[in-house]
Amino acid sequence: MNVRWRIAALVAYLVVLMLPIYWMLNMSLRDNYDIMSQLALAPLHPTLHNYAVILTDPAWYLGYVNSFAYVSMNTVITLVVALPAAYAFSRFRFVGDKHLFFWLLTNRMAPAAVFLLPVFELYSTLGLIDHYIAVALAHTLFNVPLAVWILEGFMSGVPREIDETAFIDGYSLPRFFLTVFIPLIRAGVGVTAFFCFMFSWVELLFARTLTITEAKPIAAVMTRTVSASGLDWGLLAAAGILTIVPGALVIYFVRNYIAKGFALGRV
């Protein structure tokens, strides 16, 4: 009885959780006239037309290409700088270490709205507006602190005796780090990469402000379509569904680390 009640509660929650997403999926499979003319619980005349439009029109699909470009750049930059820093925090004490660690955290918590205008001016001065690198660098503001915190959590789980043994065996620090240590924490590196990718993917405020046309992310392309006079709900829904796909594809692999990643490596 008790178990049955628990399953019922869980299933009810999952249905409620999936309903809004289902509704958008439903709309993405219908054309705009069909959507406006009647409310249907399932597409009566399912069509892939909306997806075809997005995948054949460069103004649409380049949005996805742009998003992937700056998100990937951000992930690589973040990992390259965060790995050594996390190792330093995990293995050594040094002057100002605690203050630095706290300062990093404040940047994860900093409101994007506060930085919006000055970041725009900074990147304008450098002539980087509308380049992928501008968004990729701006997103390091919150992704680098996140990566350092998560990686530090994983690295501190590796006993320090391993480092000491390796150094006695004559390994140099860079060689030990690249050939022994990183393979040891590869799960942590994967999880960190996932979270960098994800937070850069879901962010819109910086991405929209720092781009005009050439590097415009898909999320901003969608916003523009909403404000246009002829509103095509089917197309909008299809574009939305396509932004969920990358997350949905990789979520299975990180399911056991999701909580740890969101909690800055502290669970």
Add this chain to the structure above:
Amino acid sequence: MLKPFDNRAWLLVLPVFALVAFNAIIPLMTVVNYSVQDVFDATHRTFVGADWYRAMLRNSRLHSALGRQFLFSALVLLIELPLGVGIALVMPRKGGWATSLTMVLVALPLLIPWNVIGTIWVVFLRPDIGLLGHFIDHTLGIHFDYPTVPMQAWISVVLMEAWHWTPLVALLAYAGLRAIPPAYYQAARIDGASGWAVFRYIELPKMRGVLTIAVLLRFMDSFLIYTEPFVLTGGGPGDSTTFLSIYLVKLAIGEFDVGSAGAFSVIYFLIVLALSYVFYQALQRVGTGEAK
């Protein structure tokens, strides 16, 4: 065993320091610059001292945005925390496909771009084409038009926020529950403890660490919320769902009132800084196991 003291570790931290300083300190100083000057154009600016701060601290729109912000964050915590813990309690504890499927479905809203979250709820809540909006408006017969009725706009934004982020609380609480050794439950069964007693005296204390993190994360992130309510309501009707970030962007980009926006930014940042410090202390204690 204490970590060795070695200042050469700074060399490893330097790239991170340089990158984050570039992104954080330069813009922050720009904001501070704006907040103490009156800018007419690129060449004409005068130093005005703390005038903008005085004006902002007396600004009634800022006061109401701050009030709304605290109310919103409090509501978010009140709804998401009990709900998230409840969901974690009914999630399957053993491995297997059902557990994996549950984890994947629960985590899905967390991976959706924030403006798409707003879009999902626009098409879900509209009275003409949205499932829920249509249901409330036509089937229940309650007039529902969230873009024009402030109370309904509020309910909509809170509902969206709860839908979006309760999964995070659930996953954190679930991670805490999974870490409880089976021996605790066996001991409780031998003692004949009730389900409530197990929750109150075993599960809840063992979840204290993760729940501390959940409270702080949810408070911080809801305090900074911008994109989702902006897409859903645009801060309206009127100013009724204008939270701090939305008001700041209106001020800085919409009205280009950079002096006020600068002063507002510094005040906002200081509040966040104070909250971050509380967060940091709590994380340190969770890290060393004191809070567990």
